[in-house]
Amino acid sequence: MDKIWLQSYPPGVPAEIDQNEFRSLVDLFERGVQRYGERTAYINMGKSISYAELDRLSARFAAWLQHELKLPRGARVALMMPNVLQYPIAMFGVLRGGYTVVNVNPLYTARELEHQLRDSGAEAIVILENFAHTLEHVLPRAPVRTVIVTSLGEMLGFPKGAIVDFVVRHVKKMVPAWRVPGYVRFATVLARGARHELAPVELGHDDVAYLQYTGGTTGTAKGAVLTHGNIVGNLQQAHAWIKPYVEEGAETIITALPLYHIFSLTANCLTFFKIGATNVLITNPRDIPGFVKELAKYPFTVITGVNTLFNALLNNPDFARLDLSHFKIALGGGMAVQQVVAEKWKKVTGKVLFEAYGLTETSPAVTINPLDLAEFNHSIGLPVPSTDISIRDDNGKEVALGQRGELCVRGPQVTKGYWNRPEDTARAFTADGFLRTGDIVVMDPQGFIRLVDRKKDMILVSGFNVYPNEVEDVIASHPGVLEVAAVGVPDERSGEVVKVFVVKKDPALTVEAVIAHCRENLTGYKVPHHVEFRKELPKTNVGKILRRALRDEAVHSAQGA
Structure with missing residues (x-):
């Protein structure tokens, strides 16, 4: 179709981008660390590292993969961490070594983790010790031969790092017992990597940078192949969109969404890396009081998030008391931004909450609203440059x-x-x-x-995709279940939550038993919030369960309530 949207582009935003400005993400990285050197690249829990330090540390990680693990070019390396300094060090290290990053949600169950490791063929994994117990159960059936373990305090320096680890392990008891023979510590990897020289690898647009897993109509997670060209293209598109409104080497962006999620990875980690921004990594954004205290420490200019995150901030009384004199841009994606949240955001911050839209398969940005809008407009925006x-x-x-x-x-x-x-x-x-x-x-x-x-039956919970078939397969495996259907229903906090309709095989089956079974086999956001027992489920004349009829009924019921 004709690109009628170009007429609505803000001044300074081009119709096309130059994808060839960078040969690869490694080319982008090398130019960035050379240009911004001593500027702060990342901050986490008060500890900062500069672009130059990120250069040195990621080179050590890459050299260790090359010379001690001797991984072949293109080998897959899994990263299973929240937002900590170790993530960008390892992620850029994997890319610089000529390898492919496999991003893994740390909250995965053993079943989900096993599928992703086996499907990707990951030969190594970097994992936060808090989740090592899950990996322990999977390793005998996974291709992983090298496990690198890190802790929340490992990059924070002494004595802070030691204190954080003691509290996390022994006071808050957030690290379940685990045993992984032959593992190596992240700090040890960096120390050993310093003994070797990084062997430069020539990479181009067709080389695979990430395997970014997403669900499908079968409920089985699939790895979207995102090349260096895909990601370079999208960060160039995003940069073209924000360029008139940001200043190189002068921005501070708040990264609360996990970097293993494609939105945060491209928008925060990579696009703002290009302009020399300081990235403040929030490890646990669910702790809203703690999150707001972190926000108070930095003169941040940009924040990205999902609707539920912005809503939670607005409902914290201390957020409205923050100094927002430097604040410029808030970008919401991953799920629909609700009008009531957008209106309250504008009232509290004085800035529009801009909505964007994308997919894992599109690296992710497809559309973004113009950053010169005066008010929230209920749309997902305009197609970004060079997009049909x-x-x-x-x-x-x-x-x-x-x-x-x-x-x-x-x-x-x-x-x-x-x-x-x-x-x-x-x-x-x-x-x-x-x-x-x-x-x-x-x-x-x-x-x-x-x-x-949505043409698909996919359910969107706080920006994360939940596929009904996966939930149904898990519940159907319970011996007390005869039939099941999963749908999404509206929820003020999460946008949507999962509701399941169950036909019992065992009359003694309870809601609690269904939920407990799901918690053993599904990540938290996929676990149903509502369970309703039925004598039978509506079906087509060929026996297919009519999910849409159930969803419409559930939505109508929720609205009535």
């Missing part, structure tokens, strides 16, 4: 402007496909190379896109 959009009906035909259809995307940021899944890849793309997003949208005459529905 097509809105199509169920027959693959482009719909008329103003009509609803499935959003299809083509551009440098779009994945080439799923790791070792050619059939899933083929289904995801149209014949002319557009990625089918599964989201139903409407575009107005100015090019703004409004998200109206």
